[in-house]
Amino acid sequence: MPVTLYPSLMGADLLNLEREINTLNPHVTGYHIDIMDNHFVPNIAFGFDTVHAVARITTKQLWIHAMVDNPTSTIDQLQLPANTVYSFHIESNFMKKDIIKKLTGKNWLPSIAIKPKTDVTQLFDLLDASIYQVLVMSVEPGFAGQPFMPDSLAKIDELVAFRAKHKLNFMIGIDGGINAAIIAQVAQHGAQQITAASAIFSNPDRVAALNDLEKGIA
Numbered sequence: 001m002p003v004t005l006y007p008s009l010m011g012a013d014l015l016n017l018e019r020e021i022n023t024l025n026p027h028v029t030g031y032h033i034d035i036m037d038n039h040f041v042p043n044i045a046f047g048f049d050t051v052h053a054v055a056r057i058t059t060k061q062l063w064i065h066a067m068v069d070n071p072t073s074t075i076d077q078l079q080l081p082a083n084t085v086y087s088f089h090i091e092s093n094f095m096k097k098d099i100i101k102k103l104t105g106k107n108w109l110p111s112i113a114i115k116p117k118t119d120v121t122q123l124f125d126l127l128d129a130s131i132y133q134v135l136v137m138s139v140e141p142g143f144a145g146q147p148f149m150p151d152s153l154a155k156i157d158e159l160v161a162f163r164a165k166h167k168l169n170f171m172i173g174i175d176g177g178i179n180a181a182i183i184a185q186v187a188q189h190g191a192q193q194i195t196a197a198s199a200i201f202s203n204p205d206r207v208a209a210l211n212d213l214e215k216g217i218a
């Protein structure tokens with residue numbers, strides 16, 4: 001099963017974001033962009049204007065990860081191309097079916113993210129053919145640079161089993177603490193879309209860091 005790696009721009013040198021994207025562009029399928037409202041998580045990241053600025057300088061796929069109280073209004077504020085992946089959290093208190101409808105109406109790809117302490121069974125009612133991806137968080141959302149939580153591997157296993165049992169096709173994504181030492185294991189369990197911030201941006205040679213990670217999923 002092919003596995004795709006998406007740099008998470010949260011870890012980038014933010015005052016040189018354009019340079020970062022120009023360096024990575026020839027080597028990646030797309031970018032994971034965290035949006036945080038300092039309420040759903042205790043941090044702020046990537047305002048709408050910054051997301052739009054990124055979309056102006058790359059045609060690569062964007063994967064928005066909305067860590068916000070109101071994932072619906074965030075959708076309304078973003079003008080992004082078809083095939084943008086949009087991850088909203090199962091823990092947010094909004095009507096999930098409405099969010100999914102809004103996303104498919106824009107030709108975006110609905111993804112449901114789940115925090116480490118949330119039971120995976122909470123997703124099951126929502127998983128049907130309209131869901132493009134489930135995003136397993138392998139750290140508490142809010143910050144880059146945290147250690148990978150190994151319990152998330154069991155969550156991937158449960159999702160793989162549920163998907164087979166119900167003959168579904170959703171992708172499985174993972175976010176948080178991924179590095180060259182863990183990536184192979186995560187992929188073997190069945191993660192297909194993997195994002196990483198620190199493992200890429202803590203290396204002065206971004207492309208070498210990408211290559212190190214890619215070795216684990218080749």
Ligand code: DX5
Binds near residue numbers: 034146
């Ligand atoms: C964490 C974010 C992640 C973060 C990943 O809340 O959702 O996307 O940028 O950072 P690393 O790869 O450093 O854990």
Ligand code: ZN
Binds near residue numbers: 032034175
């Ligand atoms: Zn993220």
